[in-house]
Amino acid sequence: xxxKIALTPKTHTAPPAKFSHGVKKGNILQVAGQVGFLPATExxxxxxxxxTLRAQTLQTLANVKAILEEGGATWDDxxxxxxxxxxxxxxxxxxxxxNEYFEEHLTAAPAARTTVYVGLPAGLLIEIDAxxxxxx
Amino acid sequence: xxxKIALTPKTHTAPPAKFSHGVKKGNILQVAGQVGFLPATExxxxxxxxxTLRAQTLQTLANVKAILEEGGATWDDxxxxxxxxxxxxxxxxxxxxxNEYFEEHLTAAPAARTTVYVGLPAGLLIEIDAxxxxxx
Amino acid sequence: xxxKIALTPKTHTAPPAKFSHGVKKGNILQVAGQVGFLPATExxxxxxxxxTLRAQTLQTLANVKAILEEGGATWDDxxxxxxxxxxxxxxxxxxxxxNEYFEEHLTAAPAARTTVYVGLPAGLLIEIDAxxxxxx
Numbered sequence: 001x002x003x004k005i006a007l008t009p010k011t012h013t014a015p016p017a018k019f020s021h022g023v024k025k026g027n028i029l030q031v032a033g034q035v036g037f038l039p040a041t042e043x044x045x046x047x048x049x050x051x052t053l054r055a056q057t058l059q060t061l062a063n064v065k066a067i068l069e070e071g072g073a074t075w076d077d078x079x080x081x082x083x084x085x086x087x088x089x090x091x092x093x094x095x096x097x098x099n100e101y102f103e104e105h106l107t108a109a110p111a112a113r114t115t116v117y118v119g120l121p122a123g124l125l126i127e128i129d130a131x132x133x134x135x136x
Numbered sequence: 137x138x139x140k141i142a143l144t145p146k147t148h149t150a151p152p153a154k155f156s157h158g159v160k161k162g163n164i165l166q167v168a169g170q171v172g173f174l175p176a177t178e179x180x181x182x183x184x185x186x187x188t189l190r191a192q193t194l195q196t197l198a199n200v201k202a203i204l205e206e207g208g209a210t211w212d213d214x215x216x217x218x219x220x221x222x223x224x225x226x227x228x229x230x231x232x233x234x235n236e237y238f239e240e241h242l243t244a245a246p247a248a249r250t251t252v253y254v255g256l257p258a259g260l261l262i263e264i265d266a267x268x269x270x271x272x
Numbered sequence: 273x274x275x276k277i278a279l280t281p282k283t284h285t286a287p288p289a290k291f292s293h294g295v296k297k298g299n300i301l302q303v304a305g306q307v308g309f310l311p312a313t314e315x316x317x318x319x320x321x322x323x324t325l326r327a328q329t330l331q332t333l334a335n336v337k338a339i340l341e342e343g344g345a346t347w348d349d350x351x352x353x354x355x356x357x358x359x360x361x362x363x364x365x366x367x368x369x370x371n372e373y374f375e376e377h378l379t380a381a382p383a384a385r386t387t388v389y390v391g392l393p394a395g396l397l398i399e400i401d402a403x404x405x406x407x408x
Contacts, residue, residue, distance in 0.1 A: 002269075002271050004212070004213070004215070004244050004245050016227075017231035017234050017235050017249070018234060018238045018239070019247060019248060019249035020246045020247065020248050020249075021248065022248055023215050023247060023248050025215060026269060030215045030247075030248045031248060032216075032248035032249050032250060033248075033250030033251065033252070079276070079295050079297060079302045080295075080304075080401075080403075081291065082250070084250075088391055088392075088393055088394070091288075091393065095289035098289050098290060098291075099289050102290045103290070106290070108276050109276050109277060109278035109292055109295055110278065110291045110292045110295075111291060111292065111295060112291060112292050112293065112294055112295050112303060112401070113287075113289070113291035113304050113305065114305030114399065114401045115305065116305070116356050116392065116399065117391030118253055118254050118390050118391070119224055119252065119253030119254070120224075120253065121227065122224070127250065129250045131302070133274075133276075133297045133298060133300050136298055138405075138407050138408050140348070140349070140351070140381050140405075142381035152363075153371050153385070154370060154374045154378070154382045155353065155383060155385035156382045156384050157384065159351050159352075159381055159382075159383060159384050161351060161405045162299075162405060164405050166403070167384060168352075168385050168386060169385065169387065169388070218386070254389055254390050255360055255388070255390070256360075256388065257360055258360070263386065265352075265384070
């Protein structure tokens with residue numbers, strides 16, 4: 001029996017539906033799609049960082065990181081990062097922010113990545129999810 | 137040697153290409169993108185439930201569930217659910233249906249989830265795929 | 273300790289950001305989103321095969337295959353293939369190419385698959401990523 005554990009950082013706003021921000025079972029850790037919401041504040045609805053792509057991207061990465069850490073993982077354990085942008089014209093800027101961020105936060109081989117352009121709720125420019133495999 | 141097994145519920149219409157509705161290898165089970173097709177009927181082309189988002193969503197979830205069960209899994213084993221909608225305005229209604237469904241079908245921690253808005257073939261409002269990790 | 277290894281086929285152009293074309297850790301192998309870029313040539317920017325969907329799809333599948341092989345895997349180990357198209361009208365043609373390709377390249381049960389329609393950078397008609405589970 002291997003238990004599936006929900007990962008819920010204190011900084012995170014409540015999910016808008018019956019899903020977990022992250023789950024861990026055995027050595028597999030899955031992070032749900034994160035957006036650039038600022039740390040939760042009592043009585044304030046979820047509020048994205050911004051309005052720049054840079055602010056939202058860094059907050060989104062911080063939100064993914066918090067879930068990884070809640071599960072005892074780091075960016076070094078991440079195998080796959082899915083980046084959802086709303087605008088093809090944001091690709092180069094996102095990559096620059098992404099590179100700068102991981103220059104600082106990564107010691108192992110970089111994760112694989114897929115970036116596609118989709119619709120997101122109004123005000124959101126980026127969404128990121130991640131799959132990690134922890135050391136066995 | 138760990139065998140990869142195709143999961144093909146009897147209720148399912150034939151995939152439109154050389155892919156499996158689900159596969160299982162070791163303790164990993166992957167469900168292919170499911171849509172709201174009604175159970176297959178001899179001589180009838182694949183027909184979505186509907187026309188409401190509610191009918192399609194519940195049928196899609198039932199189709200995912202059938203594949204999980206074909207592989208000896210349940211919703212409790214699911215780590216990640218990817219929801220593809222075609223319309224941002226469907227988010228709140230989908231969440232309400234999703235919550236109601238999992239209130240009934242889940243005893244473990246809810247799976248992580250990513251929801252994005254994409255194009256789907258005409259007549260389809262939702263597509264869902266899922267990754268499960270079974271008990272080792 | 274299980275090491276995460278970056279998979280970088282010689283034929284591949286450098287990723288446009290700090291990510292790996294593929295990574296392997298234990299028996300999990302993740303291939304990053306591949307597009308139909310021709311094999312890298314010194315001094316030439318990444319250039320897609322084409323202009324047909326057929327040429328891009330076959331090049332994309334070849335690019336995924338090179339990463340699988342770099343990690344000691346084959347298509348038979350692949351559990352999930354995500355296909356991103358830009359145009360719903362390409363579905364039938366992509367399926368025909370996909371079937372023909374896997375008729376030749378697959379002996380095990382076909383992988384699960386999800387196909388959705390998204391935006392991609394100009395000139396790209398298809399992107400594919402893949403998750404493989406190797407024999408334990």
